[in-house]
Amino acid sequence: MAHRLRIPHRFCKLQKRVPEPFIATATLGRQQHQFRLSTTAIPQRQEATTPIKQKTEFGSLPLSWPHKGWDDKVVQEVVPSHRKPRTRSDRIAWRVIRICRWGMDILTGMPPEPKAGSKKRSVTASKPMNEAQWLVRFVFLETVAGIPGAVAGGLRHLHSIRRFKLDQGWIKTLLEESYNERMHLLTFYCMYNPGRLMRFMVFATQGIFYNTMFIGYLLSPSFCHRFVGYLEDEAVATYTKCLGEMDKGHLPQWTDPNFKIPDIAVKYWNMPQHRRTMRDLILYIRADEASHRGVNHTMGNLDQASDPNPFIEENSGVSHMHLAATKPAGLERDEVLEKYTR
Numbered sequence: 592m593a594h595r596l597r598i599p600h601r602f603c604k605l606q607k608r609v610p611e612p613f614i615a616t617a618t619l620g621r622q623q624h625q626f627r628l629s630t631t632a633i634p635q636r637q638e639a640t641t642p643i644k645q646k647t648e649f650g651s652l653p654l655s656w657p658h659k660g661w662d663d664k665v666v667q668e669v670v671p672s673h674r675k676p677r678t679r680s681d682r683i684a685w686r687v688i689r690i691c692r693w694g695m696d697i698l699t700g701m702p703p704e705p706k707a708g709s710k711k712r713s714v715t716a717s718k719p720m721n722e723a724q725w726l727v728r729f730v731f732l733e734t735v736a737g738i739p740g741a742v743a744g745g746l747r748h749l750h751s752i753r754r755f756k757l758d759q760g761w762i763k764t765l766l767e768e769s770y771n772e773r774m775h776l777l778t779f780y781c782m783y784n785p786g787r788l789m790r791f792m793v794f795a796t797q798g799i800f801y802n803t804m805f806i807g808y809l810l811s812p813s814f815c816h817r818f819v820g821y822l823e824d825e826a827v828a829t830y831t832k833c834l835g836e837m838d839k840g841h842l843p844q845w846t847d848p849n850f851k852i853p854d855i856a857v858k859y860w861n862m863p864q865h866r867r868t869m870r871d872l873i874l875y876i877r878a879d880e881a882s883h884r885g886v887n888h889t890m891g892n893l894d895q896a897s898d899p900n901p902f903i904e905e906n907s908g909v910s911h912m913h914l915a916a917t918k919p920a921g922l923e924r925d926e927v928l929e930k931y932t933r
């Protein structure tokens with residue numbers, strides 16, 4: 592039988608200010624307890640029709656890697672996918688990602704769902720989350736997503752210096768990926784202000800994940816790229832689920848015609864005047880994730896020491912992000928060597 596703690600009346604208001612995703616329910620023996628995991632205030636409904644805060648310093652932020660923008664057709668055609676594991680290493684990478692997703696779903700209040708590739712997997716959640724819950728999830732995930740590209744690019748840079756060799760064009764794409772993830776994070780940060788506990792969790796996760804990736808990439812870069820490829824499979828599925836919830840009317844603050852997306856997003860993606868809704872923003876970010884998915888599954892297929900990066904634009908002749916977004920399982924090695932070797 593559920594056990595309810597008696598809360599003095601004066602604490603009730605404080606409790607309401609805590610965002611739902613950070614109230615986790617745990618069952619200890621026969622008793623069920625709720626733990627508050629954040630000190631961040633819930634965005635109020637009337638405030639959420641405009642971004643909660645606009646970081647004015649972002650308005651003049653110089654863009655190191657300006658985004659090339661997205662074609663409507665590419666953006667609309669992105670779909671969740673799952674590259675079937677082919678090797679033992681692939682299966683381990685996928686299982687680790689599934690465990691991480693399971694933990695993240697519990698923490699952020701997303702109902703568990705069937706694994707990728709399952710026919711049961713739907714595009715909408717069985718229990719809709721609100722805007723604040725989605726923002727918590729997005730902010731946390733983007734702080735993680737910005738790490739692998741920086742680690743891989745940094746290590747390949749060191750390798751190049753140490754061995755007095757060029758790097759087959761991989762470094763730029765990897766660092767650009769981490770920059771792109773950082774822009775996702777800064778965009779969501781304009782709409783959600785993390786509390787102290789959230790900031791601590793980001794700090795702790797960053798310390799663990801950065802060092803794990805660093806060692807992992809030294810031991811097996813192809814495993815790490817496959818791991819990130821599966822991470823991006825999940826990212827595409829998550830953003831698709833969010834779009835599905837918007838279309839079903841579960842996120843009224845974001846579908847309100849008066850909702851204004853952050854200026855940094857308009858500037859970074861060079862969003863045209865008629866494409867500046869929250870739905871457009873999520874579509875653009877999902878397309879970016881689809882691009883990372885294609886890049887990392889491809890890199891997981893390649894010989895790490897000698898194969899060229901097919902996403903160097905001089906090689907492919909098209910925007911590398913557009914090419915990668917249309918290749919959910921990545922390019923096969925034979926295809927890369929045949930088409931993109933200069």
Ligand SMILES: [Fe+2]
Binds near residue numbers: 733736772775880
């Ligand atoms: Fe991202």
Ligand SMILES: [Fe+2]
Binds near residue numbers: 879
């Ligand atoms: Fe990504």
